Amino acid sequence: MTTETTAIARVRRGLSTRTATVVSIIIALLWTIPTFGLAISSIRPENDIKTNGWWNFFSDPKFTLDNYQEVLFGQSAQSGQLAGYFINSLVITIPSVLFPLAFCSLAAYALAWTKFRGRDWIYLAVFALQIVPLQMALVPLLQTFTRYGPEATRGFPEIWFAHTCFALPLGIFLLHNFMAELPGDVIEAARVDGASHARIFRQVVLPLIVPALASFGIFQFLWVWNDLLVALVFASGPETRPLTVRLAELAGTRGNEWQRLTSGAFVSIIIPLIVFLSLQRYFVRGLLAGSVKG
Numbered sequence: 001m002t003t004e005t006t007a008i009a010r011v012r013r014g015l016s017t018r019t020a021t022v023v024s025i026i027i028a029l030l031w032t033i034p035t036f037g038l039a040i041s042s043i044r045p046e047n048d049i050k051t052n053g054w055w056n057f058f059s060d061p062k063f064t065l066d067n068y069q070e071v072l073f074g075q076s077a078q079s080g081q082l083a084g085y086f087i088n089s090l091v092i093t094i095p096s097v098l099f100p101l102a103f104c105s106l107a108a109y110a111l112a113w114t115k116f117r118g119r120d121w122i123y124l125a126v127f128a129l130q131i132v133p134l135q136m137a138l139v140p141l142l143q144t145f146t147r148y149g150p151e152a153t154r155g156f157p158e159i160w161f162a163h164t165c166f167a168l169p170l171g172i173f174l175l176h177n178f179m180a181e182l183p184g185d186v187i188e189a190a191r192v193d194g195a196s197h198a199r200i201f202r203q204v205v206l207p208l209i210v211p212a213l214a215s216f217g218i219f220q221f222l223w224v225w226n227d228l229l230v231a232l233v234f235a236s237g238p239e240t241r242p243l244t245v246r247l248a249e250l251a252g253t254r255g256n257e258w259q260r261l262t263s264g265a266f267v268s269i270i271i272p273l274i275v276f277l278s279l280q281r282y283f284v285r286g287l288l289a290g291s292v293k294g
Contacts, residue, residue, distance in 0.1 A: 035269070042067055042263040049258045067263035082246055082264055089225060089242040090271075091156055096163035096224045097217055103164065104171030105213065109201050111172070112179040113187055123176065129169035137166070138233050145234070159234045163224050171216050178212035179205060214282035221275050225268075243268050 040054045043063040048056070057063075072083045111123050145158050182205065190200045228244045235241040247264050 035273075038262055038266050038269075041258070042266045044259070046259040049262065067259045068267070071260045071263045072267065082243060082267060084238070085241060085243045085246040086267065088240060089244070089268075092159050092163075092231070092240075092242050093221060093224045095156075095160045096167075097220045099160060099164045100167035100171050100220055101213055101217055104168060104175050104216070105206070105209065106201070107168070107172045108175035108179050109197075109205055111176050112182075113200075113205075114197065126169050126172045126176075130173065132169075134166055134229070138229075141165070142233060155236070155240050159230065159240065162230050162234050163220075163227070166230070167220050167223075171220070174216050175209065175212050178209050182208055211282040214279045218276055218279055222272050225272055 037054045040057050041049055043065065044054065044057060045062055045064050046067075048060075048062060072086075073081070107126075111119060111126075141162055186204060187200060190204050195203070225242075226244060227242070228248060231242050231245050235245065243264075247261075247268060250261055250264060
């Protein structure tokens with residue numbers, strides 16, 4: 001047994017102890033309690049929210065769905081009107097996840113299993129781009145968009161393009177590490193059978209990298225859904241602004257309307273929770289992809 005294998009086995013034994021289990025449960029509770037309190041607060045009457053803590057709900061349970069009705073479909077601008085912004089977030093997030101998944105998987109395959117001059121330098125450049133702050137690219141990218149059209153004509157494609165560009169370095173790096181650890185015999189056998197790169201990628205590689213794709217997809221979905229900076233810079237108006245922008249406006253202008261903020265905040269986290277819980281079985285496998293050899 002190699003030193004690396006022994007170290008991995010030792011780590012696994014350490015993480016399987018009773019102490020590690022208790023610590024994991026405590027951490028999970030600490031992370032879950034604020035979310036649970038937010039959910040309880042969002043269904044409490046306005047007066048109860050403003051006069052006592054959410055834990056008092058269990059001694060005097062009163063609940064209402066008026067907060068959600070008001071914040072999602074209220075007629076006044078102060079009420080929230082989050083339904084439209086919620087749709088905007090979906091329209092922004094779904095393509096901003098699918099485009100990077102497609103481009104990054106193709107680029108990672110090319111860097112992992114095709115040979116061409118300068119391949120290692122390109123991979124090194126992609127790795128180095130991960131340390132470039134997002135803020136450094138905002139102004140040049142915005143100037144490029146402005147050059148080809150006024151602000152009033154900008155819409156979702158510009159936001160998709162920006163999120164896709166910012167996701168490429170991490171996505172290519174993550175997926176490349178996973179693909180590089182695939183069994184070379186499988187790839188070579190497909191080549192001997194006359195399969196092209198397109199067929200190998202589609203029929204051999206893609207089914208094997210599902211954990212890595214799911215892991216990166218979760219990262220990208222959470223990043224785009226919770227993004228505020230890119231939305232503020234590239235979204236030109238209410239027709240394209242996501243949920244995070246509207247919640248920031250509510251927090252700044254209606255900070256005393258706690259019942260709206262709690263229900264609006266819970267609306268904003270429900271989709272990420274569903275996505276994470278539905279794909280969590282792939283999450284750890286994707287994170288550990290390429291970290292060890294064997």
